Amino acid sequence: MHPMMLAMQAQRESLQSLLFPDAEAAPAGAAHLTRRALLKSAAGGGLMISIGSFAPSLAQAAAPGPEGVATGPLAPNAFVRVGTDNLVTIVCKHHEMGQGNTTGLASLVADELDADWTLVRTEYAPSNPKLYNNLAFGDMQGTGGSSAIANAYLQMRNAGAAARQMLVAAAAQAWNVPPTEIKTHRNLLSHASGKQATYGEMAEAASRMPVPDKPVLKTPAQFTMIGKENATPRVDSPSKCDGTAVYTIDLKLPGLLTAVIAWPPSFGATLKSFDATEALKVAGVTDVVQVPEGVAVVATRTWAAMQGRRALKLQWDESAGSALDTDALLTQYKQQATQTGGTVFAKPEANAAAAGPSVKTITATYEFPFLAHATMEPMNCVAWLHDGMLETWSGHQFPTFDHMFAAKAAGLPMEKVKLHTLVSGGSFGRRANAYSDFTVAAVNVAKAINGRAPVRLQYTREDDMASGLYRPMYVHQVQVGLDAKGQVAGWQHQIVGQSIMAGTAMAVMIKDGIDSTSVEGVAPSAYKLPMMKGELHTTTLGVKPLWWRSVGNTHTAYVMETMMDELAAAAGRDPLAFRLALLEPGGRAASVLQLAAQKAGWGKAMPKGSAQGLAVHESFGSYVAQVADVSLKNGKLKVDRVVCAVDCGVAVNPDVIRAQMEGCIGFALGALYYSELEMKQGRVLQRNFDRYKALRIYEMPRVEVHILASTAAPTGVGEPGVPPLAPAVANALARLGGPRVRRLPMSRSGLVEA
DSSP states (O other), X not given: OXXXXXHHHHHHHHHHHHHOOSTTTSOXXXXXXXXXXXXXXXXXXXXXXXTTSOOOOGGGOBOOOXXXXXOOSBOOSSSEEEOTTSOEEEEEOSOOSSSOHHHHHHHHHHHHHTOOGGGEEEEEOOSOHHHHOOTTSSSOOOOOTTOHHHHHHHHXXXXXXXXXXXXXXXXXXXXXXXXXXXXXXXXXXXXXXXXXXXXXHHHHHHTTSOOOSSOOOOOGGGOSSTTOTTXXXXXXXXXXXXXXOOOGGGOOOTTOEEEEEEOOSXXXXXXXXXXXXXXXXXXXXXXXXXXXXXXXXXXXSHHHHHHHHHHOEEEEEOGGGTTOOHHHHHHHHHHXXXXXXSEEEEOOOGGGGGSOOOSEEEEEEEEEOBBOOOOSSOOEEEEEEEXXXXXXXXXXXXXXXXXXXXXXXXXXXXXXXXXXXXXXXXXXXXXXXXXXXXXXXXXXHHHHTTTSSOEEEEOOHHHHHHHSOBBOOEEEEEEXXXXXXXXXXXXXXXXXXXXXXXXXXXXXXXXXXXXXXXXXXXXXXXXXXXXXXXXXXXXXXSSOBOOOTXXXXXXXXXXXXXXXHHHHHHHTOOXXXXXXXXXXXXSHHHHHHHHHHHHHTTTSXXXXXXXXXXXXXXETTEEEEEEEEEEEETTXXXXXXXXXXXXXXXXXXXXHHHHXXXXXXXXHHHHHHTOOBOEETXXXXXXXXXXXXXXXXXXXXXXXXXXXXXXXOOOOOSSTTSTTHHHHHHHHHHHTTOOOOOBSOGGGGTSSOO
16 A cells, blocks of 8 residues: 555544544544535436536535435435436545546446446535545545545445446336346346336335345446446546636635735745735725735735735745755755665665675766646635634545644534535645645635635635645665676665655654655565665755655656666666566566557667667556657757556556546656756745746657556556656667766756756
């Protein structure tokens, strides 16, 4: 299990006791919340909601069902219900941020139910960890670690199978025939006698049937949606294409105000004083209030709030962070990386002495910058304090965290807090933090105006880039020895960087001084390296670190895979053969590597000025190998093609898997080329896309994705495609005769335009 998942299991109880020391303030166990029914079906009384196709408002409210599940004719469990109008509503416990898990989760239910995909509707689950916990996180509700499909695979299938079995039982009773004679197909029950009924027509009778404890699941040979091409078009695509998808910025509520915050200009800065006189003169500004995060300007319109903030007169004490300078920090990290005495995360095994003495040694220092998440939708949240309760609307990726922290900020018990989850325009880890920063900030603003109206806190791009949470800076120092046979004889590995878990409730997961997210991808590794000795030097800074898409694998894979190529060159061996000798024969890593190499034509003659590079990495239980075709012209790098092979167990939705691999490749390529956050005197220099460049569409290479057939349990695809890309490109560049790039991004080396 990924360290992030283990961390979630350990922290919820400690968080609850920390936030609610009074037992009456926090009921034991999970928060039992209900979901507002936002649209009522005229036909059957079931609630049919399509994600992103509506703007929730008070006028649409209806009575909630028990335990957070809206009532309906057939609702055998928390995940599926069938209305008399023949629509099937599937409740998805994981947050949709563009990764396609809503479609995947729905297809698991729909396949077992033999549903008509055109009649399937989806909605988000309410905040209720008793019903909707992430099974990989323990009793916590949240989306992350590429765990959505992996943890819900059997759960959602069982939900659909139970509903189908009850429909069949009802039809068998009504028609007085054995259940085994009933066929189901596309929301239709039929019998050889000619009798038939839609699911909607049989829903009421089915609701009176006993709910099966262990419904019979389909065999893979019986699947009609799972693993099938084009069987389940994405449920979120239409609304995103026609503009009807509702994000937090689109939400409409009566009297809704908008707030922006004047955040500290540097890390550690504290507010000395402020003058709101000119800000309050801006038309539309209603309030200027101090909140724990800074000074909030509240207005009837976003532009007015921003203009009001611009008119503020602020005085800050920036002395606490004035020494924070990334160049100086990098020098410090590099010095630490040359020293032993860190916390040991890998030590040589007893059989490591079998290798011969080193006759050739390669030493390399790798430097990785701070990285922003830079989601397309900057952070935002609507908070409304009214009638002794709090409601929030946002892209709640970790509802359990957001629920707890929002309640604490509002000074309310959790049962007086309701979360409404809306579709998000990306996250890459940003929305899933142990502080619920943007949710809490919105609540603080709502409190500061005494709950007079609902208020939407809106971050600008600059707000999120300059005061957000970042992938930490890291330095690796690696020294590897080869023996006379070209085999690895010794491996010394030093890692310097911040712990993501330290200082949060997740600190309980730091074992023997090691935050596993700092070393994952090095130890453990898919490679057989019994001689490795690794030490971790954990630093403490005034910058809050956070996981970034694929977490520690973002830097460890680059180190391991570029080092493998450099070792292969030193040993005079083919990079593919060198890796295969260190991987389990026939294992999953070796299999995806061989598949990618075969599909890419590894070893073939390349056009002049072009070369191929490869890399393989495991993260979140999935194995991904990539081969990059790279050209170099006038000293500038271009990635022409990437061939990707992935083993993610059972491929629930092949189209979503390909889309995620393509997205991962583009995301990783942009970071490789350009992404870097620099700080001077505690201030971030890159505050928008003019200096923190994103990959342009014309820079996107052709991508081929090949999915390895597997019967293993499904694993994640939202993140594992990121780690192999950068090293595959760097390895191709080196094979072209270019430099071995050890400091990212590549724009620093002049290989791409800065």
